[in-house]
Amino acid sequence: xxxxxxxxxxxxxxxxxxxxxxxxxxxGDFEVHALRGISVEVKQGEFLAIMGASGSGKSTFMNxxxxxxxxxxxxxxxxxxxxxxxxxxxxxRIRNTKIGFVFQGFNLLSRTSAIExxxxxxxxxxxxxxVRHQKAIxxxxxxxxxxxxxxxxxxxxxxxxxxxxxxxxxxNDPKIVLADEPTGNLDSRxxxxxxxxxxQLNRHGITIILVTHNPEIAQFANRHVNFRDGKIKSDQINPxxxxxxxxLKNLPPENPEDEL
Amino acid sequence: MKVVNILVSSFRALLRxxxxxxxxxxxxxIGVGAVIAMLAIGQGAEYSVKEQIxxxxxxxLIIFPGTQQQGGVRVSAGSATTLxxxxxxxIMNECPAVRYISPGTRAGGQIIAGNLNxxxxxxxxxxxxxxxxxxxxxxxxxxxxxxxKGATKVCVLGxxxxxNLFPDGTLVGQNIRIRNVPFKVIGVLSKKGQDPxxxxxxxxxxxxxxxxxxxxxxxxxxxxxxxSAASVADIPVAQNQIxxxxxxxxxxxxxxxxxxxxxxxxxxVATATATTKILTILLASIASVSLLVGGIGxxxxxxxxxxxxxxxxxxxxxxxxxxxxxxxxxxxEALVLSLLGGFxxxxxxIIASTLISDxxxxxxxxxxxxxxxxxxxxxxxxxxxxxxxARKAAMLNPIDALxxx
Numbered sequence: 001x002x003x004x005x006x007x008x009x010x011x012x013x014x015x016x017x018x019x020x021x022x023x024x025x026x027x028g029d030f031e032v033h034a035l036r037g038i039s040v041e042v043k044q045g046e047f048l049a050i051m052g053a054s055g056s057g058k059s060t061f062m063n064x065x066x067x068x069x070x071x072x073x074x075x076x077x078x079x080x081x082x083x084x085x086x087x088x089x090x091x092x093r094i095r096n097t098k099i100g101f102v103f104q105g106f107n108l109l110s111r112t113s114a115i116e117x118x119x120x121x122x123x124x125x126x127x128x129x130x131v132r133h134q135k136a137i138x139x140x141x142x143x144x145x146x147x148x149x150x151x152x153x154x155x156x157x158x159x160x161x162x163x164x165x166x167x168x169x170x171x172n173d174p175k176i177v178l179a180d181e182p183t184g185n186l187d188s189r190x191x192x193x194x195x196x197x198x199x200q201l202n203r204h205g206i207t208i209i210l211v212t213h214n215p216e217i218a219q220f221a222n223r224h225v226n227f228r229d230g231k232i233k234s235d236q237i238n239p240x241x242x243x244x245x246x247x248l249k250n251l252p253p254e255n256p257e258d259e260l
Numbered sequence: 261m262k263v264v265n266i267l268v269s270s271f272r273a274l275l276r277x278x279x280x281x282x283x284x285x286x287x288x289x290i291g292v293g294a295v296i297a298m299l300a301i302g303q304g305a306e307y308s309v310k311e312q313i314x315x316x317x318x319x320x321l322i323i324f325p326g327t328q329q330q331g332g333v334r335v336s337a338g339s340a341t342t343l344x345x346x347x348x349x350x351i352m353n354e355c356p357a358v359r360y361i362s363p364g365t366r367a368g369g370q371i372i373a374g375n376l377n378x379x380x381x382x383x384x385x386x387x388x389x390x391x392x393x394x395x396x397x398x399x400x401x402x403x404x405x406x407x408x409k410g411a412t413k414v415c416v417l418g419x420x421x422x423x424n425l426f427p428d429g430t431l432v433g434q435n436i437r438i439r440n441v442p443f444k445v446i447g448v449l450s451k452k453g454q455d456p457x458x459x460x461x462x463x464x465x466x467x468x469x470x471x472x473x474x475x476x477x478x479x480x481x482x483x484x485x486x487x488s489a490a491s492v493a494d495i496p497v498a499q500n501q502i503x504x505x506x507x508x509x510x511x512x513x514x515x516x517x518x519x520x521x522x523x524x525x526x527x528x529v530a531t532a533t534a535t536t537k538i539l540t541i542l543l544a545s546i547a548s549v550s551l552l553v554g555g556i557g558x559x560x561x562x563x564x565x566x567x568x569x570x571x572x573x574x575x576x577x578x579x580x581x582x583x584x585x586x587x588x589x590x591x592x593e594a595l596v597l598s599l600l601g602g603f604x605x606x607x608x609x610i611i612a613s614t615l616i617s618d619x620x621x622x623x624x625x626x627x628x629x630x631x632x633x634x635x636x637x638x639x640x641x642x643x644x645x646x647x648x649x650a651r652k653a654a655m656l657n658p659i660d661a662l663x664x665x
Contacts, residue, residue, distance in 0.1 A: 028502050068578060068659040088583045095658075096580020107662065111276055123265050151609040168579065 029037030052227030100169025287554025288601025296609025300539025362386035384472030398446025562649035574661030594646020602638030
């Protein structure tokens with residue numbers, strides 16, 4: 001494994017602190033309250049599952065955590081920096097260096113090879129071509145796609161595409177990986193395989209925040225936060241998270257998803 | 261984002277839609293090509309007009325007698341009986357800026373050679389006339405100073421006259437009769453063609469002005485004096501010297517008008533080229549309209565491209581692209597289109613102007629200036645029309661761009 005992943009998190013490292021976060025969208029004349037005062041803290045190294053029905057505000061919350069959107073009110077501290085006061089460019093810098101995204105629809109650049117997709121974040125920070133290439137290859141190897149670096153998204157299966165986007169999220173050694181329904185487009189076996197990679201990353205200190213409405217997927221996380229109507233309904237530790245490796249062992253053998 | 265990386269990704273994006281990129285460039289290609297070709301044609305016209313006028317001879321000044329004034333009634337210019345042979349002699353002796361001089365008079369009449377005849381003008385000139393006008397003799401000789409002094413009955417034929425009177429070509433040494441006065445043909449002028457006003461300059465006969473005066477016109481004054489200055493820079497100097505000398509010789513009081521006029525070649529050239537300059541500007545401005553249309557084409561395609569690639573923009577922003585990175589990417593794409601189009605357009609324009617000048621027998625001149633101008637123009641078009649779509653892309657909200665379907 002990569003040396004950068006073996007850093008041990010500080011015991012009480014507080015990564016995210018969110019205070020009274022609200023988000024109001026204006027749709028014509030009336031206002032939509034997507035978030036109605038969210039306060040939550042996330043420590044480094046946690047594996048958080050955010051759950052809730054659609055429209056409960058969990059995606060909005062996720063976008064704000066990912067610095068893709070800004071809150072209407074409230075504060076968001078990322079490593080003690082008040083992110084809600086930063087400029088567009090500063091937010092871009094944080095997305096580039098501290099946050100990795102994994103989306104339900106993969107969001108890969110089509111007609112662009114796997115390795116170039118993974119290199120994308122490194123294009124926006126000063127990295128030499130050589131280092132960029134090496135980092136991208138090692139990120140793809142980490143997600144088990146070392147043999148497909150020059151494939152295009154349309155030559156890869158759903159699970160493989162999601163792994164490419166995971167490699168892209170990892171390539172710049174982020175503090176947090178934010179995943180919005182990462183298994184939403186995958187079958188159950190592939191889902192567990194992808195979750196397995198998340199668990200593996202988490203063991204190496206990367207904080208994972210995962211949005212899902214599938215309770216089975218949430219079982220793999222060690223903390224569950226439930227959203228309802230823009231508020232946190234419950235926030236509890238999962239004392240016995242499932243291990244994806246174990247689950248996969250017990251699944252009946254299947255055709256490997258690599259075969260297209 | 262590094263410049264190289266921006267260039268690479270711009271080229272890739274353009275290559276992904278080859279046909280569309282080419283069609284977009286076509287607007288610029290035609291625009292730049294048209295500007296270059298039109299400028300080349302305009303400048304060719306200017307050049308050929310200049311060439312025709314300087315065919316009269318360079319550094320040339322023409323002195324005409326002024327208007328005659330009799331008790332307030334003015335008669336047409338050139339009718340004054342003020343220019344004399346002595347004036348011509350004085351100019352030669354006392355104006356250092358003057359190199360050659362040729363007093364002139366004119367007659368017209370029917371010319372008979374054997375059983376053929378022809379009507380034309382007879383130009384009485386000095387021996388230096390052809391030197392001043394830079395007009396070589398085709399064969400035979402020109403008359404000398406000796407002929408002028410002795411008023412010998414010799415003449416030199418223009419090409420048109422020679423062709424009409426002596427179709428078989430042997431004419432040196434033959435006699436012709438001008439208004440029943442026999443003249444011996446001693447030479448033929450080389451072909452000069454038309455002057456800027458369309459007169460056939462070859463339809464003329466040259467003879468010593470003394471002979472023309474004595475045998476044909478019996479008019480004691482000169483119709484004109486042709487003078488060449490020592491150099492182009494000496495033209496105004498010569499003009500001043502002549503003017504002062506003639507005023508003094510003609511005893512003109514300080515505030516009275518000249519009784520002669522001096523026309524200089526540069527003025528005629530300036531007037532004529534002003535016309536062709538207008539033509540050039542007109543052609544170029546019509547052509548630049550198509551460059552403008554090409555630019556609008558770029559803007560149109562870039563706007564479509566921004567809309568189509570909204571998700572790509574969102575993805576790039578989500579992994580850390582700043583607004584200026586996105587701006588640079590789209591601006592560079594527009595610039596690559598317009599620059600590439602500009603390059604091809606220049607080649608196209610040069611080929612087109614060569615073709616036109618070959619087909620229309622019209623000179624065309626592609627100058628470095630017109631290449632730089634249209635190239636600069638296409639860069640400007642790229643930046644100007646690329647900026648709005650690029651800015652539109654850069655100002656997108658990351659989350660809106662990501663969600664765009």
